[in-house]
Amino acid sequence: MTVAHTGTDSKAAPPRPLGGVRVVDLTGAIGAYCTRILADLGADVVKVEPPAGDPMRSRPPFKRGVMGPEASLVFAAYHANKRGVTLDAGVDAALPLLSELAATADVVVVSPTRKAPLAGFDWDEPSLSWVPGGAVVVALTPFGLSGPFRELRSTPFVSFAFGGGMHHIGRPDGPPVAVPGQQLWDYAGLAGAIGALAALHARPRVGGQVLDVSVHEAATAMDFLIERYDAEGAGRRNRGAGIGYPPTGTWWCEDGALEVSCHQQHHWQAFLHMLDDPDELSEPSLNDPLVRREAFEGLREVIARLMASRKVLDLFERGQAAGLPCNPLYSVAQFVRDPQARSRGLFVEMTKAGLGTVELPWKSFSSTPRLLELRRPAPSLGEHNVEVFVDELGHTRDELERWRATGLV
């Protein structure tokens, strides 16, 4: 593979795969990553927030020393590339404006919940009368638009518990532990974006349609939960139990820890090469992972001693050269400074009114030609009200003032 195609983004002006596509985003946290990706691909995403601001605007972390609706770094990261308007989408008075917005849209992304209802949405007849038939509706909800749990409330924390991913995570003597952030919701958001792109691809043949993504289904489709239970009537894993054969795991070196994966036969040979083929581990029967598992208590001390005097990155490079999947064990702060993450361009500087210049995670992948483009920072609260409601939808500034006064926008 030559350098030109090793994934470095091309420097030419990026194409916009979704240029000309309009997305109206009526979700909260659950749809934030879904619509960010559509925006990154070039779509014009209009994020509709409640007049008091999206709840994510008050979610930490904030930039040190900055207060107010623009201070949330989470909001700034998840809503880059979008425009923003305010509208109380839960009340019937919003229906005319929702309808006008939807009339300009190719994709409408929604997440009706009991806590944040959506005007014109009826759980018993899950459809949105104000969306034209030719548009693609993406509904992203914790449990889906049908079924006995459809209206249950959730958060990323609770979804992780419900979805089967949490039970085996934690110390053996402690509670199950949730993964930080909103990873499962973002994962379902990826499915929402895939479905939206597929529906746009098929639209000339199929017309508009509704995509019903359930976080719960996305979660339970992973890790063979359903297949394994059906096949074995089992699948319960003990909390804290590791996976893989020895020496898979974490080993302390002079200046940090190295994590090793030894899942295939040749990984053991690579592990030995990394350690200069030490005599203490040369017994041929150790090639058998089951033998290694049996003998491991005795080997642990030997390996720990061989590793303790070595430097992590030296072993890492030697291990990788020998074909051993391994990594230095880093803190998050070490990761964000690491040359590999930096060279992939995972973080970009953005300057946003009310926040200043900050570095945020942004790019989901590299490509040639470059398909993802950063065009604008996340919107300030109501930043595009005039642009959208007056300039584009043709209302007067007086109308906009009246809606402001009544709390509609």
Place this chain on the structure above:
Amino acid sequence: MSDQPQALEGLRVLSFGAFVAGNTAGLLLAELGAEVVKIEARERPEVLRTPAYAIGPAVTEPSGAPQTVMYGTLSRGTKSLSIDLRKEAARPVFRALAREADVVIENFAGPTLTRWGCGFEDLSAHNPRLVWLSLSGYGRDGPWANYLAYATNISGYMGLTSLWGHAHGTFPDYVTGTTGALAVLGALAEVARTGQGAYLDVAQIDAMAQLMTPVLLDPLVNGREAAGGENVVPGSWLAGVYPALGRDAWVAVELEDAEDWSVLCRVLGCPELEAGPRAPTADHRGRLDAALASWVAERTAHTAAHLLQKAGLAAGPVQEPEDVWRDPQLWARGFPVRLLNPDYGPLHYPGSVLRLNRSPGRIRGSGPRLGQHTHAILRDWIGASEADLASLSASGAIFQAPGEPTVEDEGTR
């Protein structure tokens, strides 16, 4: 249901994708109606076929190829072409197939295909619309280009393991494969506009950095470590996992705001713990936490979660695989689909998450037998003659499993 259109009908995908990430990308495209052809050499079947990855008994196909449930589920809805690119005679055949393909997927450890004259540049020269999806751990460029990683290595490198105290076993693989499918669809939109294909370099660290956004922000912007702690949710009023009646049974509860706090005080019958509009102090939170813990301890996990949900709160049982299997929500929506695998029998698999109402995602069958569709694809895609097939088979360049391909669509939603 099978007469409904599919969103990606007519799209042709050649996939070398292996393990969870590589298979997931192809699986999603297959659900959407693409013809996804999974490529394996007979001498080197995908590692997930080997007994080390068996769920239930390891079985053998009539050809002698190994087969496992893990392979069958990760390649469901795809076709199998067995061609061995280590053999010179196989390479022009693959290049001819790639001229007919829209997408190639690979997650080789390095530039293996380029060495065989079957890399992106070789193929796109004859098919400029080709979209090439390359999945890897650390990426295809940078100082660690092509370095090896499993999901746990990615979790450890990115700081998630240190912060969380645990490693993601496979989640980064699913996220990466899914991000790969997304990148393919984005690239196809560009192909439709301009006719220009793309090389997509999707690394696990790219895909996961996005999902780790909330924990990357403090280190990136404020120069301090991410806030950690077991079951701490920054910004929430209360979050916890509480032991319920029974052995190893738990309930997860999160209060998002003042209204939730007040509702829980009413449910627990503790008006003295009401807080008002301002977030409570640590001590105040500790007292509600203790009251909730005592309340949950007297109930089963499902009952406690049910009562809290009835009151309007976000709460759920910490489900283990048995709970997931019995989950009424999954069955009510017809999510588990039953498919017949000729080698290990009928089994339920997850259905498609991509529920488009007019072109629904579908699971068209469990994973194929190794080489099940070799002859059919070579005939159909590049018009191979019987003589071609015979000579390629004789040289070991291709392999056709004995027997006719089994019917597709044995199980659908």
